Amino acid sequence: MYLHGLEEAFGGVTGPGYHHCERGEKSLMLVTMDGGSGDDQDVSDPRRKKKYHRHTARQIQQLEAMFKECPHPDEKQRLQLSRELGLEPRQIKFWFQNRRTQMKAQHERADNCALRAENDKIRCENIAIREALKNVICPSCGPPVGEDIYFDEQKLRMENARLKEELDRVSSIAAKYIGRPIPQLPPVQPVHLSSLDLTVGGFGSQQAPGLSLDLDLLPGSSVGGSLVGLPVQSGGVAELEKSFMVEVATNAMEGFIRMLQMEEPLWMRSVTDGREILNLEAYERMFPRPSQSKAPDIRTEASKDSGLVIMNGMALVDILVDANKWAEMFPTIISRARTVDVLAAGMSGNRSGSLQLMYAELQVLSPLVSTREFYFLRYCQQHGPGTWAVMDVSVDCSKESQFTSPLRCRKLPSGVWIQDMPNGYSKVTWIEHVEVEDRSTVHRIYRELVHSGLAFGAQRWLATLQRMCERYASLMVTSISTRELGVIPSPEGRRSMMKLSQRMINNFCSSISASSSHRWTTLSGVNDDGVRVTTHKSIDPGQPNGVVLSAATSLWLPVSAQTVFNFFRDERTRAQWDVLSSGNSVQEVAHIANGSHPGNSISLLRAFNASQNNMLILQESCTDASGSMVVYAPVDVSAINIAMSGEDPSYIALLPSGFTISPDGRHDQQRSGTSSSSSSSNAATGSLITVAFQILVSSLPSARLNLESVTTVNNLISTTVQQIKAALNCSGA
Secondary structure (H helix, E strand, O other): OOOHHHHHHOOOOOOOOOOOOOOOOOOOOOEOOOOOEHHHOOOOOOOOOOOOOOOOHHHHHHHHHHHHHOOOOOHHHHHHHHHHHOOOHHHHHHHHHHHHHHHHHHHHHHHHHHHHHHHHHHHHHHHHHHHHHHHOOEOOOEOOOOOOHHHHHHHHHHHHHHHHHHHHHHHHHHHHHHOOOOOOOOOOOOOOOOOEOEEOOOOOOOOOOOEEOOOOOOOOOOOOOOOOOOOOOOOOOOHHHHHHHHHHHHHHHHHHHHHHHOOOOOEEEOOOOOOEEEOHHHHHHHOOOOOOOOOOOEEEEEEEEEEEEOOOHHHHHHHHOOHHHHHHHOOOOEEEEEEEEEEEOOOOOOOOOOEEEEEEEEOOOOOOOOOEEEEEEEEEEEOOOOEEEEEEEEOOEOOOOOOOOOOEEEEOOEEEEEEEOHHHOEEEEEEEEEEEEOOOOOOHHHHHHHHOOOOOOHHHHHHHHHHHHHHHHHHOOOOOOOOOEOOOOOHHHHHHHHHHHHHHHHHHHHHHOOOOOOOOEEEEOOOOOOEEEEEEEEOOOOOOOEEEEEEEEEEEEOOOHHHHHHHHHOHHHHHHOOHHHOOOOEEEEEEEEOOOOOOOEEEEEEEOOHHHOOEEEEEEEEEEOOEEEEEEEEEEHHHHHHHHOOOOOOOOOOOOEEEEEEEOOOHHHHHHHOOOOHHHHHHOOOEEEEEEEEEEEEOOOOOOOOHHHHHHHHHHHHHHHHHHHHHOOOOOO
16 A cells, blocks of 8 residues: 555655654554554454545644754654644654655656656767768868767667666665656567567567577676777678667677676686686576577586696787688687777777677588588777777577578687786686587597597687787797707898798698688588598699699597697608608708797708608697697798798798697597596597598699599598508507
């Protein structure tokens, strides 16, 4: 039952009011005609009807006059009023309590109305500003350059959101006293998008296109500035879609920061390998999603890792916001990357506020693992001196949109937190949080690696970043390390050799990628022997001209990844697996260290083969916590001399082959469940190997392939695999 005083203030009954109980009680004290309390009635008898006392007009008038003079009368004043008006002292007390509550509600309603009017005014001003910005053209200069209308609009949107939040807060306070909700302004009709469904939730949603975030978050800070020199390809994002994407990114950034700041129970240490993984139950409680069904074949992968990187924060940010530099930094993970559109420009000098719609295809270096394609927003914010956050979040696209991937993968708020440290280092915290729709079954030997999150998780990204940053640091070194072998005439020659080797690595990764969008044409899929054969016609200056054939296969070996890596990089054991060496040994004639680990190096090898004295083998080996590679290519001695002299190595033709090695992703778990015997321990240790060869079939681009060429490359790779198994004593694997 409402209090009379409040009803009188908001259009209810006028005149005398009901009497309120003592503060803190939840029930109302009803006063009867004879002045007694309603509690004095026999409430057990339902036939007795309660009667309520109403004050007379004279009593109300005198009470009002007293209230104007003293809203909080003391006990003596209440006794005097009681004698004058013929009321009980506690009736006087309750009347003043009710009157004070009424006045408070009236004041809050007035404030509420003022805020609503101010909100209306600002909304109208925002509409006028947006229209004015669209039409402002200087007669001399033309349309404004360097201005980001979407960002300006977003700042106004954020201000409106703040005012609306304040309005809702005041309305809720007033509603508590009134007992009913305060009518709000009529909602603005949402704009339905034509092509993008900007849902950031689970798959399988049947919602209409609109804005629906995975996280229940308040809007974050706005963005602004200038992105200079970033490559932009195939844009086409509609203007209305851009403004909604800005809102998606700002909300997702808030969620990313919250995830970074939380520890247990949101993040837990894996009992098998000590990795930080997301507690999905805790995540669902802390970040509730909109109610929607989730398809049964959706899998969530979420992990976090931290470490020091030998690169300053601003340099890392520059790499992450440039699609080309980002792909060059992670050639083993990124198959393709591009910037679709720049939605908001970042501040000049620190990139803070940059927001881009990007596309990326991520890979595991094996023909047995499908690539993952993402369209996502990349948003960069500076959060203090020397501290940045670079956050990714997917946009959910309709089937008709150009941003829809064949295999649906979504990034939930993920990204990198960068903090500058002394001596040019940075502390990096990496979070990867994705949902994947597995339409095709992962091959059995890669199932544990992929499903555990190791294949695409934060640990792999951070380990690769640390290794590549060491490589770039080595590129800048001018002195010769004691670990290096041979004589490199100059620092320029050393850098030229490292650039040549890096191009070899990139070419190798491209040749074995499972992407269907590369220039390679598949001649035969993964057959019974597990070999995939592809071809392409090469006209690039960095490759031999003609028809190139590539064959790749992956296998599991019951040998640790470190043992396999040491076997491949040791020139003394090369004759045991290198079919093309015809059993001849090789000698390392030059060695360039490009990382702190002894296995990260570039080598020049000479084969003891009288028929090929003019040929050397350029080889790079690299290793980190996520896996290893050994890649090599035959090179003319004259070409090597050009590179060592410091000249541009871009035109030196390379046709690389090699191996990738990674843990199988299951040995830690199996080891925890097996006995301590040596046989059990050995059975639980394994590695995944990908073997890949490239062969120039014909130097004429117009040449046609024949079955004999395919058979030759199949035999080459099969023979190599058998020799590797024999050398590592696992022929039965």
